Amino acid sequence: MRLRCEVNGESREVDDVWPGESLLYVLRERMGLPGSKNACEQGECGSCTVYLDGVPVCSCLVAAGQAEGHEVTTVEGLAEGEQLDPVQQAFVEKGAVQCGFCTPGLIVATHDLLERRERPSDPEIREALAGNLCRCTGYEKILDAVRLAADRKAVS
Amino acid sequence: MKPFAYTRAHTVWDAVAAVSAEPGARYLAGGTEMVNLVREGQESPDRLVDIGDLPLTEVRVHGRGVRIGALAKRVHEHPEVRRRLPVLAEAGLSAASPQVRNVATPGGNLLQRTRCHYFRDVRFPCNRREPGTGCAALRGVNRNNAIFGGSEHCVAVHPSDIAVALTALDAVVHTHGPAGERVIPVEELYRLPGDEPNRETVLDHGELIVAIDVPPTPFAARSHYLKLRDRASFAFALVSVAVALDVRAGVTHDVRIALGGVAPRPWRARAAEDALRGRRFDDDARAAAGEAATTGAKPLPHNEFKVELVRRAVVRALSEVEGR
Numbered sequence: 139m140r141l142r143c144e145v146n147g148e149s150r151e152v153d154d155v156w157p158g159e160s161l162l163y164v165l166r167e168r169m170g171l172p173g174s175k176n177a178c179e180q181g182e183c184g185s186c187t188v189y190l191d192g193v194p195v196c197s198c199l200v201a202a203g204q205a206e207g208h209e210v211t212t213v214e215g216l217a218e219g220e221q222l223d224p225v226q227q228a229f230v231e232k233g234a235v236q237c238g239f240c241t242p243g244l245i246v247a248t249h250d251l252l253e254r255r256e257r258p259s260d261p262e263i264r265e266a267l268a269g270n271l272c273r274c275t276g277y278e279k280i281l282d283a284v285r286l287a288a289d290r291k292a293v294s
Numbered sequence: 295m296k297p298f299a300y301t302r303a304h305t306v307w308d309a310v311a312a313v314s315a316e317p318g319a320r321y322l323a324g325g326t327e328m329v330n331l332v333r334e335g336q337e338s339p340d341r342l343v344d345i346g347d348l349p350l351t352e353v354r355v356h357g358r359g360v361r362i363g364a365l366a367k368r369v370h371e372h373p374e375v376r377r378r379l380p381v382l383a384e385a386g387l388s389a390a391s392p393q394v395r396n397v398a399t400p401g402g403n404l405l406q407r408t409r410c411h412y413f414r415d416v417r418f419p420c421n422r423r424e425p426g427t428g429c430a431a432l433r434g435v436n437r438n439n440a441i442f443g444g445s446e447h448c449v450a451v452h453p454s455d456i457a458v459a460l461t462a463l464d465a466v467v468h469t470h471g472p473a474g475e476r477v478i479p480v481e482e483l484y485r486l487p488g489d490e491p492n493r494e495t496v497l498d499h500g501e502l503i504v505a506i507d508v509p510p511t512p513f514a515a516r517s518h519y520l521k522l523r524d525r526a527s528f529a530f531a532l533v534s535v536a537v538a539l540d541v542r543a544g545v546t547h548d549v550r551i552a553l554g555g556v557a558p559r560p561w562r563a564r565a566a567e568d569a570l571r572g573r574r575f576d577d578d579a580r581a582a583a584g585e586a587a588t589t590g591a592k593p594l595p596h597n598e599f600k601v602e603l604v605r606r607a608v609v610r611a612l613s614e615v616e617g618r
Contacts, residue, residue, distance in 0.1 A: 139300070156297070157298060157299070157300030157342065158295050158297070158298065158332060158333070160329060160333075179333070180330055181326055181330070181390070181391070181393070181394050182391070182528050184391065184393055187393055190397075193396040193397075194392065194393050194396060195393050195396050195397045196326070196393045196394060196397075198329075199325055199326045199329045199330065199394070199397065200325055200329065200397070201300070201322065201325050201328075201329050201342070201344075203300045203302070203342075203344060204322070204325055204344060204346060206302075247392070247393070265392070266392060268391050268392065268526075268527035268528070269390070269391025269392050269393045269394065269527070269528065270391075
């Protein structure tokens, strides 16, 4: 089948998509967007988190056909050229990245949280990131990064 | 993965006609369950009929209660659901993760399949997945399995949180199927495994849940969901309790108690309800209800702990709801 959707602001069209493929597979293998990661492939780890019509979803659980005609934003779509998104910048500065596999999903989930909440409390951050597993950091540096990004966003 | 066709339905009747016409056709709603099942091989459809475009997304309060469209998203955030049906809001929020809740649907949640490891891992025999192959859980690691309602053919538990809450609220589902429309109490939607564990619900092939109705009851507003699990996010319940309570002048006028994580369907603890009704709602009554909730439990070698967990969870849920 042919799949048409808008990805990171661009209209994309790919042919020979198989309906059993996930949106994650289409993004990574057919559109050359490897930012979203394939880890658990069951919706538990959040590494594949992207925006679908403005809400974060696990792209591994979205069948390719379900994305037809919809808008997708991946982690690649958050930076403005070379200018990192404030969430990305905060993750770099606070050392919230170790192996980096969970990072794209955490960036998208955090980006969404800060779109909805100015200066979220720690419980709100934990709840918002409950769908993203990290096996390296112990989450402390991630929480530091989220707080830093929230502070900068609030004063900007 | 076997190839399959994918089509989108634009009306309920198109959807019902499309799935009814083909034994190997299945509905696809949010996809958070079906996409996994197809990928892992527990389901191998010939056709997926995507119902995501159907106009079944509304949550509406009316004179006869709250109607929840089968495709309504994030029902637990709806202000009227939170106010009128706290047990349902809490159960919905306790399920999965934000990313999954953004996509998942109430109809799909009710019809999700068991998380029994031996059902999910297609290398093992499973009567639910492949009738007649046997039940690996009975002799395997059955810590997560049923203590009520199982059979010698299957001891899987139903994983839904909202089904437990909806059972405590006397909710019903509305369906459209090849034989017309009907209304089914949520509790009666599920069949016990008996000797046909593969027949999980009373729905006919092609019958589609279009809405859930929660009637107005004197106990819905004072209700609560307690979910106990191995880790605080994503995990499914080891034991969960939905309680809904109508206490008048210190005496329990009416009550509903339903258990999750312990049976192949939401398990109404009627003996526990009877232990409360007509009595003062105090510590003694709550302790008696906790004890009564374990009536008929048949634990497996690895889940004896669930019996005590049920007893304590019922007492705690009743204590927590008291202050509301």
